Amino acid sequence: MTDSTTTAAPAIELRGISKSFGPVQANKDISIRVMPGTIHGIIGENGAGKSTLMSILYGFYKADAGEIHIAGKQVDIPDSQAAIAAGIGMVFQHFKLVETFTVLENIVLGAEDSGLLRPSLARARRELRALAEEYELNVDADALVQDIGVGMQQRVEILKALYRKADILILDEPTGVLTPAEADHLFRILENLRREGKTIILITHKLREIMEITDTVSVMRRGEMTATVKTAETSPSELAELMVGRKVLLRVDKTPAQPGRVILDVQMLNVTDTKGVHRLKDVSFQVRAGEILGIAGVSGNGQSELLEVLGGYQTASGTVLMNGDPIDLTGTKSDGQSRRARGISHVPEDRQAEGLIMDYAAWENVAFGYHHDAKYQSGILMNNAAMLADTEEKMQRFDVRPPDPKLAAKNFSGGNQQKIVLAREIEQNPDLLLIGQPTRGVDIGAIEFIHKQIVALRDQGKAILLVSVELEEILGLSDRIIVMFDGRIMGERDPARTDERELGMLMAGMTSDPDKVSTAEIEENLAHAGTGEKV
């Protein structure tokens, strides 16, 4: 800033920040300025480098190159201690709380007054009450973090920053785990903070949120900052284009469904996990040939367990009929291999932790789960040649790049990893395809391709069960939608006759009119979901 008399110094200015993780360059020569008292959005696809950039600002990572200026002064931020001293607070994408500690202990941790705990805790308790009142940030100071819901955990994180007198607050994808109503509540808190003069950086990849609350917005793509614009002067489609680098078509093209016979019939499914928490409660539904059934819900409300049960790696009680015959839910046949034998394929929610062995080469991964198939055997040994040939062919068909079967899975990009999993599962020609978060971390080009494949499979008369936390995807792809909350089915909707608002209410466990419910009630409801308590 050359002319400091007319404009105040930016609260934050980053100059030429670069950062590599081994061979991956996460940030390339990034510069950005954020004015005090504003909310600045940062938007970008998964893996664009948003979290990395903010973590550098917070001293969590060290930049390879670049400068950080806070309120006009260059500062050195070698660790989070320095960032806190410079008035920066950050709420990470994955919360950094000690689960076995109380809320109070978490808040005090690292900001104690003296060697003894008791006085620090007493002071924190007093201040917490004041802060809670000032910013509508209610928390139960003596609850263990592991016993409270994500919404409250997030408030604890915000309180942690405020308790440390942060003037600059960074929030990394804060709404990923919230319902639309909870997100609204959060945004009200952020408005309050802005009014108090705090500077806020908000990371998200949801265009709606950017348009709703930010003053300015920066777009990142592949480690680079592609643009910074005033929110008032841009539009969602312009931002989308900046994010991806070309014009994008967000709608899915598909003809109306032609549902046939019932393929999957689920009745009164119940799951209790190893901690004794009741994860699925009396879940019943059907999926027919030639239709896509979408399951919406805030993550952690039983969708994952449902996929796991159907995929064969979670035991359950109840009845599941596949093509009219019951499948084994608890016994020796309740494993992935038996499910595959019954014509169920499964694209798991987390391809890196479940769908692929990251250290296996592509050719080994293509047999993964199907490694018992006769075509991959030769005598007592495995037929590596057959696996290789098969992989080459599938890579061709699904346009996996690079088409090198000997490359380890970890060396493919996220989108291409997903294509490998899809190729493996779809090419099995299943009667039922379970598919979780099909496009998480995949760029828009690949999203189009993947959506087309799913619709094509449906049109061949297969049954598809789709789980996604992206409401847009659910709305765009499904022929019918059911919403899950706290392990139950809250209701079924026709995508043509519902909207995000209505679905959002169901996701929070409410069936009443959206306009008549307070967010506090939603909060209360969600806090108990998934903890096994009665709602």
Add this chain to the structure above:
Amino acid sequence: MDVMPKWADVVLIPLISLLLAAALSAVVILAIGENPWNALKIMVEGSLGSTYGWGYTLYYATNFIFTGLAVAIAFHARMFNIGGEGQAVLGGLGVALVCLYIPFPHWSLALVAASVGAAIFGAGWAIIPAYLQAKRGSHIVITTIMFNFIAAALLNYLLVGALKPAGSMEPATGKFLPGTHLPSFQEMFSTADTVLFRGAPANVSFFVAIAACVVIWALIWRTRLGYEIRAFGHSESAAKYAGISPTKIIVISMSISGALAGMMAINNVMGEAERLVLNAVEGAGFIGIAVALMGRSHPFGVFLAAILFGFLYQGGAELALWTSIPRELIVVIQALVILFTGALDNMVRMPLERFFLARRRAAKPKPKLTPAE
């Protein structure tokens, strides 16, 4: 992209670690007032300079191949089997029971039966911790350590009680039946006029150990079970998704591991002592850890590392005989090898990675992130 070429990971890193361990050992020898170069000469001469020396080196190596493979296969399933010692003790018991009471017409039958006995007992001792890990989440490292002590107490109990011949002063079984005598290298390779491997304990079990290497290699990289074990080792959650039962893999891989550790007994108990004594295993179960780490859990690597440790053991024994360097020096070297190849791996790896990364950057100034696009 992998930062380093494969050869650097497989050969260069263990080699540098080994050199570091050797250098530190030399410092220790210097510090106690001996000449490291001399010590090395005595070790090489004593262990590799004669067929007698080789006979001992290969004898020790045989033990270490078995225990090294045991640790290695468990590593593939991401299990740290620190209980090789106890499993080998139990293996010895299995061998002893077979060899004390069953009269065999020929040693080959005895060898097969003793191997089975050793494997069953060794596997049995590994299955309990494995099952507890799989079903109850009990940390296998701690349970296998505990089982080492329990095995020692059990053997102690038997050798001063039921298995000790009346009137004997030693806690040991009686001599095995004559039909169980395994041909030693001396008997196998000596001709009428030249005696080779005279008196050395290396015996036909060495070839069983080599066969075990081949079988384990094929098992890990060529069979469906190996595919599942490795998959489980890389990612338990993925294994579950694929329908691979964690319980099955943990129990099976630990059983194979225990069986291999137990089979060491055909070498030291059946091939050498021909009776079961108290401390027959002599830490070989622990050396298996060093061997597997050095050998990067690959059977061929394990084979080479076992020979290296065989050399160290025989060389160390010679040092103790002819110099004032105590035999414990080998324990120090062993500790350093474990430290550098196991725990301080990153100390060697990080600078090397930086080196290779810099070289790659220099080769193509603008790094391309996505090879696809």
Add this chain to the structure above:
Amino acid sequence: DPAIIFDLGGKFDKSFNESAFNGATKWAEETGGKFAEVELQSDAQREQALRRFAESGMNPIVMAGFSFATPLQDLAGDYPDTKFVIIDAVVDAPNVQSIVFNEEQGSYLVGMLAAMASKTGTVSFVGGMDIPLIRKFACGYAEGAKAANPDIKVIANMTGTTPAAWNDPVKGTELTLAQKSQGSDVVFQAAGGTGVGVLQAAADNDMLGIGVDANQNYMHPGQVLTSMLKRVDNAVYDAFKAGTDVKPGIESLGVAQDGVGYAMDDNNKDLVTADMQAKVEEAKAGIADGSITVHDYMSDESCPALTF
């Protein structure tokens, strides 16, 4: 050259092995000769060490300890030109000399001294590994004590059942303390390295200790009553001196041959009165001439004076 192999306790165990080492050193000093030696670290090394010495032409090869019996039995035949001397065990081979001691006789003598020195009327014994050889010590000790005082109470404990029992001073200490709490005020140990802990505990707790094998009176002057001498040093010395002319067969050394005895020196002269010494000398003469016979536990695995 002659060679000697020490057992697991090591040549500085202050008792058995050290005594053997002293004999060898004495020979070396007197003759200026050289000998090879090795201290075993593990059981499995026994055969290797024996073979290595035999291969490199050492002769005779002396081994200190009964544990060598089994390997020696196996390999003596492989080296017919080498003479082997084994102490504390009998191996029947044409080139092996077996030296055994009448430990019960020496133990008898120190048992008498213990009983006479005891004020509480209770004396005790700590053995190393529970084997017949050590029971032989205990039995002779109890018999001697009862000979001196028929009302004496004798407590005997063994440290363990494995070779580790030879080297567990902590256990030695605890056993001694346990015996003290049962009234003992004189303790005799035949426990190798474990005995160090026994003597230490005795010295720390107002008890009298009794050493074994070598003269251990010096370890805690004034607090070690005496030591049961087992002249392993003489045996080794004689073997080295005889060199390749070592006579195969069994050599049995008792009081009469001065193979066992009890130690008197400056360190314990105030503890043993002239009267006590006279009585022991009398018994010694009696054993030597056969008028007193001391029961040998190993002859029938039983002990009239003590139950284990």
Add this chain to the structure above:
Amino acid sequence: MDLLTLLQLLDSAVRLATPLLLACIAGLYSERAGIFDIGLEGKMLAAAFLSAAVAYTTGNVWIGLLAGIGASLLLSAIHGIASITFRGNQLISGVAINFLAAGLTVVIAQSWFAQGGRTPQLAGAARFNPITLPFADALRDVPVIGPIYYELISGHTALVYVALVIVPLTWWILYATRFGLRLRAVGENPAAVDTAGVSVVGLRFAAVGICGVLCGIAGAYLATALQAGFTKDMSAGRGYIALAALIFAKWKPWPCLWATLLFGLLQALALRPDLIQRTLGFSVQTQLLDALPYILTVVILAGFVGKAIPPRAGGEPYVKER
């Protein structure tokens, strides 16, 4: 069993439990901070050797104690560098340290004293001698309380009392101080500590350092208080028993005391087969008594008697950048 015999047994249990207790609390600090330590055994052994060697050379047991702590700290530093700085496998590092100590103590002892890997016997001021607590002699003849005070409570070496004081001290540090809060946090979720502006590396090194000091005291106790000198392998598996006790105690200070006393009692009982025989009327194999701590630990680990949940981040190196 009469009172005196019982007291003698308990007295022996206290003596034998002391090194276990010190090592157990040592492990508690390390593992509560997320660093698994199976190298307790090796650190104790190294400390036992160096404390005895230095005490013998200087004739002063306190200097010996410091030297023992130094030896243990050195091994702690290796463990710290391997598992904190270089994010290596903590279990493997622990195994290496145990071997390193087992080998080096003998090699150095042999070259230093030439006595077959042991140190000379310590006497007088070169070892810790029992302390008679005030009034012990006076109270001795008071029925019941007298013997208990005189036999059981009084008459131990200074380090026994140190160990007993360390238990409440540890409890206080862990739950009432800033350091304790951070220490527990770093074992549960190091990222939370890091983002709260506290150095994970610093905390973990501090914990590993405390562990080293306590193991050092434990080792020195073995060689200069319980015994009068170092002998090869004299730690004799106590480090592993301490580890077992730590699991048994579920990583909590007071239970550590009870667990180690129990294991100490088992060891004391193993020395008195006659007592068992007399009290129970049948004899128990000493091998069974020897193995009992290990068997109990397995039973605990198997979760049949209350589940032992280790600190969540335990054993995992803290990796920020892959």
